[in-house]
Amino acid sequence: MPEDEHTVPAKLVAQDVAIAYGDHRIVADLDLLLPERRFTALIGPNGSGKSTILRSLAGLKAPSPGSILLDGRSIETLSTREMARRVGVLLQGPVAPDGLTVRDLVQHGRYPHRSLFGRWSEGDQSACDEALMLTGMTTLADATLETLSGGQRQRAWIAMTLAQHGDVLLLDEPTTYLDLAHQIELMNLITILVRDHGKTVVAVLHDLNQAARYADHIVLLKGGKIRAAGPPYDVISQEAIAEVFGVRSLVIRDPVAGTPLCIPL
Amino acid sequence: MARRRGRAARDGVRSLGLLLLFCLLVAATLWSVATGSTRIPLATVWDAVSSFDGSREHLLIVMIRLPRVLAAVLAGSALAVSGAVMQAVTNNPLASPGLLGINAGASFAVVLVITLFGAGSGGTFIWVAFGGAALAALLVHVLGSFGAAGQSTIGIVIAGAVVASFLTALTSAVLIFDQNTLDAVRLWTAGSVSGRTMTQNASVAPYILAGLSAGLLLARHLAILSLGREAARSLGQNQAVWRTASIVVVILLAGGAVALAGPIGFVGLVVPHIVRLAIGVDYRWILPFSAIGGAFLVVVADLAGRLIFHSQDFPVGVTTALFGAPFFLWLARNRAGRPA
Numbered sequence: 001m002p003e004d005e006h007t008v009p010a011k012l013v014a015q016d017v018a019i020a021y022g023d024h025r026i027v028a029d030l031d032l033l034l035p036e037r038r039f040t041a042l043i044g045p046n047g048s049g050k051s052t053i054l055r056s057l058a059g060l061k062a063p064s065p066g067s068i069l070l071d072g073r074s075i076e077t078l079s080t081r082e083m084a085r086r087v088g089v090l091l092q093g094p095v096a097p098d099g100l101t102v103r104d105l106v107q108h109g110r111y112p113h114r115s116l117f118g119r120w121s122e123g124d125q126s127a128c129d130e131a132l133m134l135t136g137m138t139t140l141a142d143a144t145l146e147t148l149s150g151g152q153r154q155r156a157w158i159a160m161t162l163a164q165h166g167d168v169l170l171l172d173e174p175t176t177y178l179d180l181a182h183q184i185e186l187m188n189l190i191t192i193l194v195r196d197h198g199k200t201v202v203a204v205l206h207d208l209n210q211a212a213r214y215a216d217h218i219v220l221l222k223g224g225k226i227r228a229a230g231p232p233y234d235v236i237s238q239e240a241i242a243e244v245f246g247v248r249s250l251v252i253r254d255p256v257a258g259t260p261l262c263i264p265l
Numbered sequence: 266m267a268r269r270r271g272r273a274a275r276d277g278v279r280s281l282g283l284l285l286l287f288c289l290l291v292a293a294t295l296w297s298v299a300t301g302s303t304r305i306p307l308a309t310v311w312d313a314v315s316s317f318d319g320s321r322e323h324l325l326i327v328m329i330r331l332p333r334v335l336a337a338v339l340a341g342s343a344l345a346v347s348g349a350v351m352q353a354v355t356n357n358p359l360a361s362p363g364l365l366g367i368n369a370g371a372s373f374a375v376v377l378v379i380t381l382f383g384a385g386s387g388g389t390f391i392w393v394a395f396g397g398a399a400l401a402a403l404l405v406h407v408l409g410s411f412g413a414a415g416q417s418t419i420g421i422v423i424a425g426a427v428v429a430s431f432l433t434a435l436t437s438a439v440l441i442f443d444q445n446t447l448d449a450v451r452l453w454t455a456g457s458v459s460g461r462t463m464t465q466n467a468s469v470a471p472y473i474l475a476g477l478s479a480g481l482l483l484a485r486h487l488a489i490l491s492l493g494r495e496a497a498r499s500l501g502q503n504q505a506v507w508r509t510a511s512i513v514v515v516i517l518l519a520g521g522a523v524a525l526a527g528p529i530g531f532v533g534l535v536v537p538h539i540v541r542l543a544i545g546v547d548y549r550w551i552l553p554f555s556a557i558g559g560a561f562l563v564v565v566a567d568l569a570g571r572l573i574f575h576s577q578d579f580p581v582g583v584t585t586a587l588f589g590a591p592f593f594l595w596l597a598r599n600r601a602g603r604p605a
Contacts, residue, residue: 080501084501097541097546098541153377217301
């Protein structure tokens with residue numbers, strides 16, 4: 001749904017953000033608006049700061065200087081727990097203890113909603129059931145994670161973040177290492193979450209054409225700075241691809257989806 | 266509804282398993298008390314506890330054998346539970362108070378204090394042991410967070426191995442230069458429950474029991490910690506609070522066990538693993554099973570050492586190492602690199 005970003009309120013905002021690990025500055029002077037109830041893809045070459053920005057949006061790496069606003073409020077003022085109730089995060093290559101079942105994992109998603117020694121409630125149960133259903137993992141709920149395929153495992157982790165019941169999902173390269181069928185399945189799941197469940201999804205993606213096809217909003221990054229941001233057709237151009245990736249390409253209209261399709265020359 | 270029943274049934278099986286393990290522990294404990302330089306019938310063991318008459322056999326039971334087996338129970342459950350907690354906190358299947366140098370820290374501190382100030386009572390040693398355990402934990406943490414691989418599976422294990430061997434070497438050095446140190450201390454550094462007194466047990470038991478109860482209360486939070494630092498944080502867990510609480514539990518348990526029985530190795534590594542293989546990864550069950558399983562293992566190892574080597578002084582730490590080392594090799598070959 002190509003739409004002018006200015007007509008959609010921003011759910012998450014990065015304001016004048018710089019991020020560094022030690023002396024190594026990765027992001028500087030970043031101003032980023034992530035539209036509400038939209039699927040935003042962060043794309044860019046390796047080392048462009050995509051994952052670092054995602055970590056910062058998730059509250060896992062504090063920017064200095066600068067701030068991250070969630071619904072207009074700085075996330076620094078939110079407790080870790082409050083943050084977890086509102087934002088679900090899935091980083092790359094999460095590992096669970098051997099023997100953990102899908103259901104166990106999804107139930108961990110209720111952690112931010114439970115009091116110190118509080119009991120498991122009906123609300124907790126229905127949130128988990130819903131998360132399992134949305135991700136199509138209900139029938140696999142009692143399987144242990146190590147017996148699942150890569151795509152199923154990824155869906156199990158997403159189910160955990162859904163059980164958190166936040167309205168924002170941050171995903172770092174969710175389709176990497178998945179085969180084509182599982183990639184499509186995951187993109188369709190994200191589309192459903194955004195369109196039918198009102199979630200705001202932000203994902204780091206490696207595949208330009210995947211981002212162009214499924215995302216509502218694309219942020220193209222290079223060297224920790226935004227090169228372009230907006231609907232796919234405004235962002236994906238031959239000039240931008242050449243400048244950011246150093247690759248000459250032809251951008252045509254995808255005959256199936258009508259979205260931009262980048263063909264390297 | 267079928268699922269709810271499934272869970273209730275699973276918990277039922279686990280409760281039954283726990284009860285069975287407890288019965289095994291009681292049986293092993295009785296066998297251990299009956300066994301020694303003189304065999305004592307179980308009926309006499311019962312009499313010694315219920316109607317003590319001051320006879321030589323009753324004295325032997327109450328003064329020598331019961332304290333010994335009680336020390337084995339306390340040390341075994343403390344080490345196993347501290348191992349389970351450490352494996353969750355470090356998200357690392359190889360973590361244990363032995364391998365990560367916590368036991369070595371506690372025993373070095375105790376040996377140093379005995380050498381400098383002479384033998385004291387169990388009550389003073391325990392604080393020395395806590396201090397040594399805490400210092401070793403801090404050292405491992407600092408060394409393990411160096412470099413790009415900071416806090417990685419391998420990084421923390423290497424840091425632990427370095428700290429453990431360094432502190433063990435220091436302990437040996439102190440013992441070599443100080444000829445006057447009692448043989449009892451030398452035996453203790455190998456991990457031994459021989460010659461424990463009820464007073465020693467009583468001075469350490471409160472700390473170990475506190476550590477065990479706190480560990481059980483932590484169970485749900487340990488499950489979250491075991492997903493790794495960032496995943497736990499994004500689930501809203503306050504890392505500073507729960508990591509610190511877990512480390513305090515580990516220091517109470519490992520420090521208490523070492524003050525009582527020396528650095529008995531492999532219990533903290535082996536028991537939580539066997540428990541996980543048997544009942545899965547639910548920490549609410551792993552911890553009680555580890556507590557009873559660890560006690561059982563040390564009681565049986567102490568008994569086996571005495572039976573096989575015909576020596577009442579044979580250190581239980583040697584027996585657990587003889588059985589634990591092959592298990593560790595198997596573990597390192599098959600499961601290293603995967604999270605706990």
